[in-house]
Amino acid sequence: MENKITKLKSLLADAYDLSNVAALLSWDEQTKMPPGGAEARSYQMAAVSRLAHEKFTSDEIGRLLEDLQVYENQLDPDTDEARLLHITRRDYNKRIRVPSTLVSEFARVTAAAHTTWVVARQQSDFGKLRPDLERIVALRREYASLFAPYDHIYDPLFDDYEPGMKTAEVRQIFDRIRPQQVALVHAIAERPQVEDAFLHKPFDEQKQENITVDVITRFGFDWKRGRQDRSAHPFTTSFSPGDVRLTTRFLPDSGISALFSSMHECGHALYEQGINPAYARTPLGQPPSMALHESQSRLWENLVGAPYDFWVYYYPRFQETFSTQLGNVDLEAFYKAVNKSEPSPIRVEADEATYNLHIMLRLELEIALMEGKLEVRDLPEAWNERMREYLGITPANDAQGVLQDVHWSGGSIGYFATYALGNIISVQIWERILSEIPDLPAQIRRGEFASLRAWLEERIHRFGGKYEPQELVQRVTGSRIDPEPYLRYLRTKFGEIYAL
């Protein structure tokens, strides 16, 4: 059995090496590749994705999993070995249903579509992206159909990002939070608005970048095992625990957007850097789900980086760096401006009170696309309608609307809901942390993040993908995913800022 485990690990390592190569191809495409490279890149992505898939779904791995079934049942289910077998078997059983031709076609189409999206967004021309998107939706429907019968055609897609969770379950959670968030947004709208014009001026990019570097270094990002670049859409990726890369972006009319992007992505990056290196090149080498991943990015962005405590420490430096823009702005005013809530068209710039509404909009559109109730050509109009309905605003153009996000051109249909779940989990975790490190707010006021970082690594990061998502949430917070702490948190935070 020892030999079979070793053999299995070696075959998994081969497959994950190729997956990590595909991740590099994608990182490069989004950060460095010149436009002329797009066509060749789409072939390269197709070739590598297909080979990674074939390696992972090989007959040999199938046979080893079969041979090891009895052995696995005898293991203490909490050991790394038992978990490796369990998670590998779960993923194998899912991926084995997918023909490698579909994998390579999907990789080719989405790699090419990324470049199309960049141009379409620049020109705010949805028509440019439409044919690619129609192909992607068709490929996603074909993919989902491989898993029939299912409760819902969206389930197999969602399960790729949030293993084990069903569409019905996330809808239930969203139904609970939607009315409360809508009510909160309405309540805020009736109060005098916070002043934030001083944030929306030109801020020197180099100085902004230096600040992002300073802050994520304080958070604990290890530059020997990672880097930060720029991309149209901020993201984080990992090719090994020793090579974790985040990106940020600079907006011409914002002094804090890049910093908050970097803090967000740094949360993802700290997770990846904190995973037990022994799990590298196995299915345990990544977080258990995208919601868990997002819980970490939102924790550092919203629960560490946005609150008053952080700025008590950091605002004097920030103000000194941008004395022209902020010389006359006091900490209280700055804090409120950073946390201003107002319906706006761009999800990644949305405040916490409105953010989940952006997610719900996308989830509904994705479900309608998968059900065949919505055509790609009708997406821009459907998008704008829901923006009016949920947020009371109409995007000025498609770049500010349906084209804003990278996900659909990248084929990531099924992903968005995990963002809202990440918000919810982040507050569950935060409550637990505060109960165990009551001094944390005081530490943050002193610019100290080490005990927070250590807690997260010890309780969450190092386990990588060892546990199922809900199992990990349960272990860490004592309950399953529960929206109540998040709703309480929103009411308290915005209740104070807007004197509700």
Add this chain to the structure above:
Amino acid sequence: MENKITKLKSLLADAYDLSNVAALLSWDEQTKMPPGGAEARSYQMAAVSRLAHEKFTSDEIGRLLEDLQVYENQLDPDTDEARLLHITRRDYNKRIRVPSTLVSEFARVTAAAHTTWVVARQQSDFGKLRPDLERIVALRREYASLFAPYDHIYDPLFDDYEPGMKTAEVRQIFDRIRPQQVALVHAIAERPQVEDAFLHKPFDEQKQENITVDVITRFGFDWKRGRQDRSAHPFTTSFSPGDVRLTTRFLPDSGISALFSSMHECGHALYEQGINPAYARTPLGQPPSMALHESQSRLWENLVGAPYDFWVYYYPRFQETFSTQLGNVDLEAFYKAVNKSEPSPIRVEADEATYNLHIMLRLELEIALMEGKLEVRDLPEAWNERMREYLGITPANDAQGVLQDVHWSGGSIGYFATYALGNIISVQIWERILSEIPDLPAQIRRGEFASLRAWLEERIHRFGGKYEPQELVQRVTGSRIDPEPYLRYLRTKFGEIYAL
């Protein structure tokens, strides 16, 4: 037969997609990868290199080449199809001898050794690199032995970079130029030395970088199909005709090193960008040999960028940019400083009179290593001895000596001689160009490079790897590789500068 050709091209495309992915892994390692990524990268390189090798040497390609042999013999030998079959067959017959385990082991070891080299060079500690280098030399000997019987054990290695050329042939050429270059170096040493202290001061890096961008844009580099980055050792790589990347580097004590690196690498890049896109993803998609490749980099660096004509046009801008350093330096003095000849330890910084001596030193050491007459542990001493013998200088340390170049840690034993051959060919081509575009020097004085670029693309670049190296040299210059024009050129150039 049509079907078989189509099938062959499709299989070759699959193999070249993976080769291009390996090239990206290497580019990223040299330009972007954090040190912590080294171990995982070595596995990734091994996996992709092995798969590329297996694809290219598949039984299916072997059978198709066999089936197409008679058909090939009936084709006009100058057609693309005949050439594709010829070059594919040549490469297939060579690579089929190499077991894929050796390919992956070599890729793994050299990927890891690159990171070791970076550290060893930083710390000037040859001992750090020695174990990796011993393994690499052993693997190269094992590789060469696969091609026995051979005239010389170095032949199979050299042939990888310069197909069809033998060690004996390059030695014969080197024996012809060595005494003449040594005599020239001695003659220069007896003359008053040119003043160049004004070049060896701090020059602002950002301004230097802007100048590199300006110059290579004028040369015709297409930024939509490429980019420039920084690396410890400048190089150029291509993942498709639409994605050609060069690197440069900035030295703290030189105002022109980065510019000349960029002009050099731009020569390589223009070659890659100029190849017929129809040859992409086939063995015709790259230049026929490294000497031909180098002929283009040296042409732009030495025959365009170094002469007086270029600086008549460019010096006023350059002087304005760096008025602090160069305000009092006139064009004549600047031109001479740029072309100063003096023995120095670093090859890539060497002037044209001494450059080939650096190459001969490396060729002799490589041959001795392959013959087993020199041990890796004795390399630093052997290096320094020959430096004293050829150039009359002793490197201050190993970073300035045996550790200076990236090639050996990358496994590129067999490569160096092509640099000297590139010098030789560049002047053969230049003489031909001047006979066909007599007005070229006047164009360059006006900052016009378009007709030169067009000539090179028309006569050389677009053919990619369609011709054997010597065949292409013959077509372009009317003779085989011939050192006489180069020797004449050196005598004339340095005769004028040093009034010999």
